[in-house]
Amino acid sequence: MTERKCILTGDRADPDMLIRLAVGPEGQVLPDIRAKAPGRGAWIGVTRTELEAALAKGKLKGALARAFKTGDLQIPDALPDLIEDGLRRALLDRLGLEARASMLLTGSEKIDVACRKGEVKLLLHAADAAADGNRKLDQALRVGQEAEGTDLAGFTLPVDRDALSMAMGRDNVVHIAVTDSRAAVRLRGAIGRLESYLGCATEAPAHGEPVSTDAPGVG
Numbered sequence: 467m468t469e470r471k472c473i474l475t476g477d478r479a480d481p482d483m484l485i486r487l488a489v490g491p492e493g494q495v496l497p498d499i500r501a502k503a504p505g506r507g508a509w510i511g512v513t514r515t516e517l518e519a520a521l522a523k524g525k526l527k528g529a530l531a532r533a534f535k536t537g538d539l540q541i542p543d544a545l546p547d548l549i550e551d552g553l554r555r556a557l558l559d560r561l562g563l564e565a566r567a568s569m570l571l572t573g574s575e576k577i578d579v580a581c582r583k584g585e586v587k588l589l590l591h592a593a594d595a596a597a598d599g600n601r602k603l604d605q606a607l608r609v610g611q612e613a614e615g616t617d618l619a620g621f622t623l624p625v626d627r628d629a630l631s632m633a634m635g636r637d638n639v640v641h642i643a644v645t646d647s648r649a650a651v652r653l654r655g656a657i658g659r660l661e662s663y664l665g666c667a668t669e670a671p672a673h674g675e676p677v678s679t680d681a682p683g684v685g
Contacts, residue, residue, distance in 0.1 A: 472510050473530065474526065475512060486501040486503075487507060487508045488503040488507045489592055493538055495541045497549045499549075500556070506533075513663060514665060518667075520545070521545065527539070531620040535571060548670075550664070554624070557657060560653055561634055565634040567649070569646040570645070570649070572636055572684060573584075574603065577641050578606045580643050581609070585610070585643075586643045587647050589644075590620060590621050590623055592623060593678050594626045594627055599640065599641065600619075607620060610685050611668065633654040
């Protein structure tokens, strides 16, 4: 896939790891998280903190003016929030889709069994999950992956149980086990994108599965 260039850093990357900005009908600059909006777009690949600094110093405005070849743009002060909300929603939507496709397991007991059988490709914990519950499932995961004595563990999402439960249409979702390799790849991508933007990127563990990605500044 063609790489895109970040208009702020000049670095090139897979568009799946960048964020596309598009211009609305009134000239407002808005995030196009799914990169589906028509017309010209500009790509950024910086953390939220870096974006806020670029916004405050006018660097973002200048970069956008060059990318879109016009200075008549409206950049909302809430752009960093809009991007974070969009990335979080994309992750939750992906979890909902995988749940409806029966690619996920919930419930500690079922997850424990699947982990010990080596069936879990990706183990996820809610941000507000209890440490003891995490430890128990992490240990089951290590047993199933024949990785006892290592630091292999599930991934703690930047999303709490209420948001997970709502996204998946289930009650009290605290832990999630992904049992399909392709679903695990898709979810690792959505998680990594949000974590990278938040500036705390810790790649979701692959549990033996390879990470696969499907990641000019304008397009």
